[in-house]
Amino acid sequence: MKRELGGKGAGLAEMSRVGLDVPAGFTLSTKLCALYAEADKEGKGSQLLEKAGAVMKEVEMGVKFIEKQMRRPIPRGSSSKTSKDGELPLLLSIRSGAAVSMPGMMDTVLNLGLNDVIVEGFCSSPTTSEAERRFCLDAYRRLLDMFGDVVLSIPRVDFESALTEMKRARGVATDAELTADDLRELCEKYKRVYVDRGKTFPSDPETQLRKSIEAVFASWKNPRAVKYREINKDCAGLEGTAVNVQAMVFGNRDDDSCSGVLFTRDPSTGEKKLYGEYLVNAQGEDVVAGIRTPENIDQLAVQFPRCHKTLVDWCDRLENHFWDVMDIEFTVESNKLWILQCRSGKRIGAAAVKIACDMVDEGLITVPRAVLMVEPRHLDQLLRPRFDPGDLAGDADVVAKGLPASPGAAVGTIVFTAADAEAAKKRGVDCVLIRVETSAEDVGGMHASCGILTARGGMTSHAAVVARGWGKPCVVGCGDMFVNERDKTVRFQGCDAKFKEGDAISLDGDRGLVIRGSRALIASIADNGDLARVMRWTDETRRIQVLANADTPADAAIARANGAEGIGLVRTEHQFFSSPERLRAMRSMVLASDDAARTEACDRMLPFQREDFEGIFTAMAGLSVCVRLLDPPLHEFLPPKKSQELDRVARDVASNAGEKDVGKILARAERMREANPMLGMRGCRLGIQHPSVTAMQSRAIFEAAKACADKGIRVKPQIMVPLVATAAEFSHQANVIRDVHAEVFAGVEALPFEVGVMVETPRAALVADKLVRAGAQFLSLGTNDLTQMTFGFSRDDVGPILKTYRENGILTNDPFERIDELGVGLLIENCAMMARAAVRELNEQWQEDQSKPKGDKTKVKIGVCGEHGGDPASVRYFASDRVALDYVSCSAHRVIAARLAAAQAAARELDAL
The missing domain is CATH 3.30.1490.20 (ATP-grasp fold, A domain)
Known part of the structure; x- marks a missing residue:
């Protein structure tokens, strides 16, 4: 409706x-x-x-x-x-x-x-x-x-x-x-x-x-x-x-009339009580505009007792009807109560999890509906850093106090207009937008700022409502603040200093405090039990695994702390930028003149890779870790052409390789630069061209796994072959990997491992059955490249095109942020359908073959490891019955939101029963 x-x-x-x-x-x-x-x-x-x-x-x-x-x-x-x-x-x-x-x-x-x-x-x-x-x-x-x-x-x-x-x-x-x-x-x-x-x-x-x-x-x-x-x-x-x-109906009819806005529960704390404001002898826009200071909704019981009693009853009826917290606009005209609007009330993270838990305890909603009530942005807000409240007690730098309209901590430079806030955001500068009062025209600047401060307005003013919806710290109704918009300065009652544009300021949205200068932040607030309870519900409800993309042991530790059930993508190329020694070894491999020089460079790279893999396996003890073989265009490891840095690198490589002619090295570097590098020498093509690179990475993985196993650490290594388009490409690389595995574990009990395919090309999605028949044990959809190749967009250059497309209604979403269900999604669905059909056929053949042990069956897990794995809307699509993938993998910091989104896909079906 x-x-x-x-x-x-x-x-x-x-x-x-x-x-x-x-x-x-x-x-x-x-x-x-x-x-x-x-x-x-x-x-x-x-x-x-x-x-x-x-x-x-x-x-x-x-x-x-x-x-x-x-x-x-x-x-x-x-x-x-x-x-x-x-x-x-x-x-x-x-x-x-x-x-x-x-x-x-x-x-x-x-x-x-x-x-x-x-x-x-x-x-x-x-x-x-x-x-x-x-x-x-x-x-x-x-x-x-x-x-x-x-x-x-x-x-x-x-x-x-x-x-x-x-x-x-x-x-x-x-x-x-x-x-x-x-x-x-x-x-x-x-x-x-x-x-x-x-x-x-x-x-x-x-x-x-x-x-x-x-x-x-x-x-x-x-x-x-x-x-x-x-x-x-x-x-x-x-x-x-x-x-x-x-x-x-008229709230400005007489002194027996009023207009107000309220929430059926406190949108900042979740407390079960009416939360809102009203103005006597006023129309509704006066309340939300913040032009006049309104009365607290509790005062309605004194001034309009009969209407207040009716309003409380209606609020309960609406919560029971909609199974949610409601945001209500009402008018009293000559002591007659009218309801003008109701909608689901926007709330901040702490309130969202408390309300979900309370409503379950009250018997008002089911657990699946409670899971649906909490949004990914709510979890993001709960995990944000805040100010230490002990540091602010009696602090002389606290220059003013207003109404705590939206919680959280904001630290940035002062700006006075929406345009200046947007400009600051483009420069990468955090800013706090200060206004006498905000209006709808300020929406771009409000979103660009890290915090909002207004001189006028109440807890249901425009600034307060919009800030809460976006989870931005906001202080409103700061009556001791005097803004000079013409001179772009602001001063505070009792403070001699005048603050100008560009000065640092901090906002404490939890207590409504305005603080001079930049204040240090501390870790997010401790959970009072509601968040843990909601996350337990999500894990009990969801049917899809949530893994993490992590390239270092530190990333892996964060992922595990956030509830990741394994690592779905280790991008090995990222590991070579962490130290000069690693980068030099990589550049020597890239610019090697022959197989011998390349093998020598790989030998130098091996210890670095082994060290990282051992650290990641240790951090994820007992959980699977999927390592992707080298994938990026090789020129990305080289400095810009015709630069002093490139000359230095060429001399360094020449010295290590015993090459006297530096010009030959520079010529090789120039040949590395491809016209269309994203479709060039990368992924499995690199491994097929130079098997020693695949062998080195495989050896590092297996030696790290063996070292961990010797220490009693359980490991579940997986190796992913990227940019595959044909089953033959996969078979070539899988054979190299298996040969190295046999060498590393010769004479000892071999650790099991899995080898699979990163599905990044449309062709791979169309021949998924053949990849399964070739022995791929998992298919991981790299939706970044799959989207790029399906649309024919270069994701590095497409920004201006997408902006024009969205303005003209050609595309409603950025397909690199939210999965394109009609096009890319069709490839994903086809990939899953064909892979599962191949599995069924292989198992039927297995059962018919009397020589095979009956307990072993072919299994193939299908998931996503592209950035879409962290987008809540995309995760809900991947987890739906329409696709029913086995897992998604996302950045470590997005794991919690992905767990929730995966649960919400299942909860929608359960709630509809």
């Missing part, structure tokens, strides 16, 4: 279904937004609703439904008058709502339906009180502001400047203090803004409605929404935003 109605529309429909008081309304689907976007490409977007009679007929039917449910008419025509007895006619809100929450990124128009005639008729009625006049004029100035900004693209600063000047002239701090006469004058100023900008405010409410719907559809393509979708991969593939047309 969310895909078609958007999250907001689906939530409204469900709340209506369970009997909550929701203002009547209807939803225009995301499919209509897609049609609008297509028409807009041809310059016909603005004509879509006007000329699509069927659409406007449906809209009119929806409007009549709202009138019937609310028992009040909606104004029609520019000369519409007020309802009987001087009552305002029914007004409308036009709100966006995509399938995935995009807080503040798209547009909204409120109070729709007012015009000069209606406002004047209402305000001049003898039955209208001064408070009612003020309310009407406040609603009108808000409509003029929002319609001008959203529909007619009048810069909002024009309206804000007029409002600021009015408050200054009247000596008031907030717009709630302006009188009816003040607001009447402000409306006139707003109308002059239209004239100055050459725009016309349409007095016909039906025209207002059509144009507002079009504008909200169009906001799907506005820069901040596009930027947000680029940042959030979960938004990929969405058709557009839905548009929700609803009857207005």
